[in-house]
Amino acid sequence: MPTKQKVLIVEDDTFINRIYKRVFGLTGFEIELAQNGEEALAKMESMNPLPALIILDIMIPKISGFEVLKRLKGDARWQNIPVIVMTNLSEKSDEEKALNLGASLYLVKSDHNPREVVLKAKELIDKHVL
Amino acid sequence: MKLWQKISIPVSIIVLALTFTVTFTIIKSINTTLIREGYSTINPITEVRNVIELLIFIGMGGLAALFFVVDYLIVSPLTKLKKATLLIKDNELDYPIKVNSKDEISDLASDFDLMRIRLRTLVQNLEGEVLDRTKKLNEEKARLVASIESLHIGFVIGDLKHSILLKNKAIGRIFDLEKEEVSTSKLTTIFEKSFDLMKAIQQSTDTKVVFETSGIVVGSKFLRIIVAPILIDQDKSAVAIGYVLLIEDITEAKVVERSREEFFAIASHELRTPLTAIRGNMEMLQDFWTKLKDQEKKEMIGDAILGSKRLLAIVSDFLDISRLEQGKVPLKKEVLDLTDTIEKSVHEMKILCDSKNIEIIFHKPELSLPSVTADEARVKQILINLINNALTYTEKGGITLSIEKVEQNISVSITDTGKGIPLENQTLLFRKFQQASTAVLSRETTKGTGLGLYISKLLVEQMGGTIELVKSAPLEGSTFRFSLPISF
Numbered sequence: 001m002p003t004k005q006k007v008l009i010v011e012d013d014t015f016i017n018r019i020y021k022r023v024f025g026l027t028g029f030e031i032e033l034a035q036n037g038e039e040a041l042a043k044m045e046s047m048n049p050l051p052a053l054i055i056l057d058i059m060i061p062k063i064s065g066f067e068v069l070k071r072l073k074g075d076a077r078w079q080n081i082p083v084i085v086m087t088n089l090s091e092k093s094d095e096e097k098a099l100n101l102g103a104s105l106y107l108v109k110s111d112h113n114p115r116e117v118v119l120k121a122k123e124l125i126d127k128h129v130l
Numbered sequence: 131m132k133l134w135q136k137i138s139i140p141v142s143i144i145v146l147a148l149t150f151t152v153t154f155t156i157i158k159s160i161n162t163t164l165i166r167e168g169y170s171t172i173n174p175i176t177e178v179r180n181v182i183e184l185l186i187f188i189g190m191g192g193l194a195a196l197f198f199v200v201d202y203l204i205v206s207p208l209t210k211l212k213k214a215t216l217l218i219k220d221n222e223l224d225y226p227i228k229v230n231s232k233d234e235i236s237d238l239a240s241d242f243d244l245m246r247i248r249l250r251t252l253v254q255n256l257e258g259e260v261l262d263r264t265k266k267l268n269e270e271k272a273r274l275v276a277s278i279e280s281l282h283i284g285f286v287i288g289d290l291k292h293s294i295l296l297k298n299k300a301i302g303r304i305f306d307l308e309k310e311e312v313s314t315s316k317l318t319t320i321f322e323k324s325f326d327l328m329k330a331i332q333q334s335t336d337t338k339v340v341f342e343t344s345g346i347v348v349g350s351k352f353l354r355i356i357v358a359p360i361l362i363d364q365d366k367s368a369v370a371i372g373y374v375l376l377i378e379d380i381t382e383a384k385v386v387e388r389s390r391e392e393f394f395a396i397a398s399h400e401l402r403t404p405l406t407a408i409r410g411n412m413e414m415l416q417d418f419w420t421k422l423k424d425q426e427k428k429e430m431i432g433d434a435i436l437g438s439k440r441l442l443a444i445v446s447d448f449l450d451i452s453r454l455e456q457g458k459v460p461l462k463k464e465v466l467d468l469t470d471t472i473e474k475s476v477h478e479m480k481i482l483c484d485s486k487n488i489e490i491i492f493h494k495p496e497l498s499l500p501s502v503t504a505d506e507a508r509v510k511q512i513l514i515n516l517i518n519n520a521l522t523y524t525e526k527g528g529i530t531l532s533i534e535k536v537e538q539n540i541s542v543s544i545t546d547t548g549k550g551i552p553l554e555n556q557t558l559l560f561r562k563f564q565q566a567s568t569a570v571l572s573r574e575t576t577k578g579t580g581l582g583l584y585i586s587k588l589l590v591e592q593m594g595g596t597i598e599l600v601k602s603a604p605l606e607g608s609t610f611r612f613s614l615p616i617s618f
Contacts, residue, residue: 013407015403015404015406015407015433015436015437016406016407016410018433019406019407019410019411019414019433022430023414026418026421026422059399087399088399088402088403088406089395089398089399090395090398090399090402091395108402109402109406109410110403110405110406110409113410113413113417114410114413114414114417115413115414115418
């Protein structure tokens with residue numbers, strides 16, 4: 001059996017990160033959790049192997065999600081890892097900003113069924129592996 | 131009598147002397163003739179001596195006479211004239227020049243006097259004009275100063291060394307200075323603390339063009355400034371000698387603009403977050419029912435319930451705000467001993483504090499304090515909000531509550547040993563959606579809606595009291611205080 005693929009979830013809201021931890025766990029992924037921007041970048045430095053996908057919230061303590069995204073996409077080691085920005089900021093301008101910074105998807109949390117999010121994540125990982 | 135007529139007298143004397151000389155010569159020639167004819171001669175020596183004596187006598191007299199005559203006729207009037215001109219030199223134009231000699235000198239004097247009179251008229255006119263102009267200038271200055279003073283924007287004239295030459299009252303208001311504090315040195319210190327402001331001034335005086343920006347932050351104020359260089363012509367090119375600085379306090383506008391911009395974004399975010407928890411858990415229960423263990427199902431249902439409670443809390447915060455802003459919240463008028471209310475609130479919050487290892491202490495007063503008239507449930511809401519905030523931002527140490535009578539009010543203080551509030555965030559603290567950290571995108575969303583202090587402020591004010599941040603320093607903690615008036 002192949003080793004489980006890792007997903008890094010960057011989310012400070014315990015209710016929400018519990019949902020994603022659970023749904024990705026149920027669908028065969030290994031989960032790493034970071035509760036703020038600083039922790040997310042530290043986890044990236046120490047994770048081995050690197051995650052196959054990153055779920056990133058925007059409104060998080062210490063370093064904002066936009067800044068984390070900028071640093072991920074500005075680092076040769078990490079720039080190819082697909083990032084799904086999952087936020088409850090529903091402004092069009094935020095979506096454009098995230099996509100311009102290199103996010104693969106911008107999803108408004110409350111608008112998506114967790115199972116559907118996993119399906120989208122799998123699609124992205126497959127596309128990336130191919 | 132003209133001068134030449136007067137001079138003719140000494141001249142006649144000289145002529146007389148000459149006549150004697152001629153006489154002497156003639157006598158000498160007569161003697162020659164007398165000798166030739168055998169007559170006794172006239173003794174020329176005696177005669178000449180007589181004549182010389184006579185001449186000396188006459189000469190001396192003539193000289194004295196000449197001296198007096200010259201003095202009387204020329205020197206004295208000239209001295210008078212000289213004195214008069216000296217007076218004119220010293221701007222004394224009121225003394226008439228009068229020489230009674232009735233000759234050219236008196237003519238000259240009267241011409242001088244005419245000149246004096248015309249000069250005096252001229253000077254008087256000039257003085258009048260200067261007075262008039264000065265008065266107009268003073269009026270102009272008064273109008274200008276009044277205009278500058280009446281401006282609601284700050285007005286400063288400074289030089290290149292940043293000395294302040296002129297400033298108006300609005301400056302004091304903008305920088306929260308007491309009347310006696312609006313000194314030049316104080317302002318210079320304030321200006322020098324703002325790198326952006328100094329840079330703007332520098333840029334304007336360097337480039338010699340008006341510079342305008344809304345992006346200046348001094349302390350907790352947002353400022354819009356216009357810097358205009360003061361230029362003079364020097365060697366055919368313009369040189370800056372200072373600047374005029376207009377300062378407008380746009381903190382209020384900035385806050386309103388920011389609140390309006392952020393209101394919908396944040397409101398929507400705050401509502402969506404608990405909704406996500408409810409929806410996510412429910413859908414997962416539906417999708418993965420058979421895969422989930424009972425314990426997991428229980429947790430997920432619990433999360434959905436907590437999410438709905440959080441949603442309810444936010445919705446009621448929004449409703450509270452909307453009603454409070456319109457003054458539509460009916461507040462009970464209960465006679466309260468605030469000491470009791472604090473004890474109840476502290477008791478309620480104790481478990482939460484204990485779970486975070488934060489000590490909560492209430493310094494109960496030894497003597498009972500006068501009661502206040504207020505809505506107890508709302509006072510508790512304020513207290514719990516303040517304790518909650520203190521707890522949220524305190525990682526170690528404790529929360530201390532105290533109560534005291536201050537004039538006609540009962541004041542309650544809540545002090546924490548938390549991370550403190552940066553100065554630039556302090557003015558915004560009691561606004562909608564503001565938290566101790568400014569950056570919206572790194573808001574600590576799980577730590578509340580950012581509406582608590584705003585609601586507390588609305589509530590306290592509607593109960594006739596005040597709420598304020600007493601002091602706060604980074605890493606040292608904060609003290610909030612609210613006061614309610616004593617019941618009659």
